[in-house]
Amino acid sequence: MGVTNISIRIQGAPSFYQCQVDVLQELPFLLKERDIGSLLIIHGEKSFHAIQPYWPELEEVKTTYVAYSGVCTDDEIKRFKELAYSLHVDAVVGVGGGKVLDLAKATSHEAEKDVILIPTLASTCAAWTPLSVIYDDEGRFQTYTVFPRSSYMVLVEPRVILEAPLEYLKAGIGDTLAKWYEANALVHDLEYIPLPVEVALHAAKLSRDRLLAESHQALIDCEEGTLSSSVLTIIEANILLGGMVGGFGDEYGRVAGAHSIHNALTFLPGTKGLHHGEKVAYGILVQLALEGNEEEIKSLLPFYRQIGLPSSCWHLFIQAQEDILTIAEKALLPQESIHFMKDKFKEHDIVAAIEKLEVLQKEGERN
Numbered sequence: 522m523g524v525t526n527i528s529i530r531i532q533g534a535p536s537f538y539q540c541q542v543d544v545l546q547e548l549p550f551l552l553k554e555r556d557i558g559s560l561l562i563i564h565g566e567k568s569f570h571a572i573q574p575y576w577p578e579l580e581e582v583k584t585t586y587v588a589y590s591g592v593c594t595d596d597e598i599k600r601f602k603e604l605a606y607s608l609h610v611d612a613v614v615g616v617g618g619g620k621v622l623d624l625a626k627a628t629s630h631e632a633e634k635d636v637i638l639i640p641t642l643a644s645t646c647a648a649w650t651p652l653s654v655i656y657d658d659e660g661r662f663q664t665y666t667v668f669p670r671s672s673y674m675v676l677v678e679p680r681v682i683l684e685a686p687l688e689y690l691k692a693g694i695g696d697t698l699a700k701w702y703e704a705n706a707l708v709h710d711l712e713y714i715p716l717p718v719e720v721a722l723h724a725a726k727l728s729r730d731r732l733l734a735e736s737h738q739a740l741i742d743c744e745e746g747t748l749s750s751s752v753l754t755i756i757e758a759n760i761l762l763g764g765m766v767g768g769f770g771d772e773y774g775r776v777a778g779a780h781s782i783h784n785a786l787t788f789l790p791g792t793k794g795l796h797h798g799e800k801v802a803y804g805i806l807v808q809l810a811l812e813g814n815e816e817e818i819k820s821l822l823p824f825y826r827q828i829g830l831p832s833s834c835w836h837l838f839i840q841a842q843e844d845i846l847t848i849a850e851k852a853l854l855p856q857e858s859i860h861f862m863k864d865k866f867k868e869h870d871i872v873a874a875i876e877k878l879e880v881l882q883k884e885g886e887r888n
Contacts, residue, residue, distance in 0.1 A: 531717050532651050532671045533768040535638075540677035540757055542748070545575050545639070548676065552582055557611045557635070559583040563601060563625050565591070568617030568641040571685065575678045585610070589617075592656050593624040595663075598631060605632035612637055612673065618689065619647035619654075619797060626668060627653040635673035643682045643756045644693040644798055648675050649764020660793060662784040664856065671768075675760075682756055683748050687740060688796060693759035694736050695802025695830050700766040701729040702805050703777035706812070709863040711773070721770025728762035731755075736828050772861075778808030778852075781859035782871075785851035791838035795831070802830040803837060808859075810874035811866060815881060822885040833882045834875065845875055 537551070552558075559582065564572075566588055585608055590597055605613055605628060612635040615625025622638050626647075629636035640648040651668040682690070704725045708714060714722070731754055739751040766774040782804030786792045792800060802825070809818050825832045839845065849871035852859055859866065 527711065527713070527715055529715060529717050529771045529773070531769055531771065533717075533720075533765060535649065535672040535675045537674045538649075538677075538761070539675075540679060540753075540761070542678070542680060543575070544676050545572075545678050546577050548577050549579060549581065551674065551676075552579075557582070559608065559610045560585070560612055560614050560637075561601070561605050561608055561610045561628075561634075562586045562614040562616060563589055563621060563628065564616040565589060565618065565621050568621060571641050571681050572616055572639065572678070575681060583610075589621055589624055591620070592658065592660055593620045593627065593653060594656055594658055596658070597624055598627045598655075601625075601628040602631040605629075605634055610634060614639065616641065618642040619645040620656075622647040623653035623655075626651065626672065627655070627666065630666075630668045630670070637674040637676070638672050639676050639678070640760065641681050642685050642689040642693070643759040644689040644796060645696050646760055646763030646767075648672075648677070648760050650767050652767070656787075660787060662787045677756065677760060679748055679753060679756055683743055683746065683752060687743055690743060690755065690759070691740065691828060691830065692796035692798030692802075693763075694732050694755065694798065694828065695805075696798030697728050697759045697763040698732055699776075699779040699801045699805050700763055700774070701725040702808060703779050703858075704766055704770055704774045706777040706808065706862050707770075707773045707775070717769045717771075718773045721766045721768075721774035724762045724765040724769065725774070728758045728766070731758050731762075733824055736824075740828060776858040777862050778811055778859045779804030781852040781857040782807045782848065784854075784857065785848040786837065788847055788851050789837075789839065789844050791844070795837065799831050800837070803832065806832055806878050807871070807874050808862075810877045810881075811862075811864070811870060815877075818878065818881050819885065822882065826885075833879060845872055848875065 613629040614637045615622040616639045638648045651671045654665045655663045735751040739755040742749040783800040786800045849868040
C-alpha cells in the first residue's frame with residue numbers, strides 16, 4: 522500500500538470524558554450547560570440498581586427511563602429510535618454494560634440525537650468507541666457499525682465499577698489485551714505508519730503493559746473493596762486506552778483474528794455464559810497460534826492462569842470436535858476481520874491452531 526493511499530478517519534475521543542468519584546453529581550450542571558432538557562435513559566435492570574447510590578437529582582430535566590431486552594439487536598434499535606422520536610428528547614443516555622451502551626449509541630445515531638454514556642462495568646471500551654456490535658435475538662454476532670460522530674459525553678463513576686462482579690473487570694482485561702495483538706496484526710501491509718496509527722499502537726502497547734503489570738493487584742483490591750490506583754488504572758485502560766486504539770488507528774486499530782474467534786464462539790450454546798472479553802482473550806491465543814508465535818503464547822499463559830482467563834477448550838466448555846469445526850467455519854465467514862491479517866487461513870489452519878494451543882496449555886500446566 523502506497524503512502525498516499527492510506528486513508529484514516531480519526532475519532533479519537535468523546536467530546537467530553539470524565540472519570541472520578543462523584544462525577545454523576547455534575548450531570549445536572551453539564552446538561553444545563555449544554556441546553557439539554559429531556560432525556561431517554563436506556564438501562565439494564567441490574568445496571569439501574571447499581572447506579573442508584575450515585576445517581577443525581579434531575580429535577581430540571583424531563584426523563585424517561587426504559588429497560589432494554591438484554592441484547593443490542595436491530596429490533597431494539599428500531600424500538601428505541603421510535604421512542605426517542607415520539608418523546609422529542611434532546612439526548613439519549615445509556616447506563617450499563619457494553620450491550621446497553623451499544624444500543625444507546627445506535628439509537629442516538631438513528632434518531633439523530635446526542636448520546637451520553639454512563640458505564641457501570643469496565644468490561645469493554647464500548648463507552649469510548651463510536652461503534653455498536655449488533656447481535657440477533659439469540660445473542661449471536663451479526664455485524665458491527667462505526668458511526669460518523671463520536672459520543673457526546675462519557676461519565677465514569679469508578680465506585681460502581683469497583684462494586685460490580687469481578688468477572689466483568691476480568692473480561693475487560695481480556696478484551697483490552699487484544700488491542701495490542703490485533704492492531705499489531707493489522708499494520709502488516711503499511712509501507713509507512715502514519716502518526717495517528719502510531720498513537721493507536723502506543724496506546725495499545727501501553728494498555729497491554731499496564732494490564733500485565735497491574736491486573737492481578739487490581740482484582741485483589743476490587744475483592745477487598747479498595748478503590749486503589751491499580752483499580753483506576755485498569756478501569757481507564759479498559760475504557761480510555763482501549764477506545765483510543767480504534768479511535769486513532771481506525772481500520773488499523775479495530776479487530777483482527779481474536780475477535781473473529783470470539784464471533785465464532787457465539788454460535789456455540791455452551792459459551793453463552795461467558796463474557797465477550799473472555800471469548801476474545803481465548804481468541805488472542807488462537808490468533809497467536811495462527812501467527813506461529815508460540816513464545817508469546819507461553820509468556821501469556823501464566824498471566825491467564827493468574828487472573829483466570831480462559832486458555833483452553835475445557836475452559837470454554839468445548840468438548841466435541843464438531844464444536845471446533847464450527848469455530849473454524851464461522852471464524853472464516855466472508856465478513857470476518859480475520860481476513861485483514863497478513864496470511865490467509867483455511868478451516869484446517871484454525872483447527873490446527875486450537876489443537877496447538879491445547880498442547881501448549883497442557884505443557885504450561887505441567888511446568
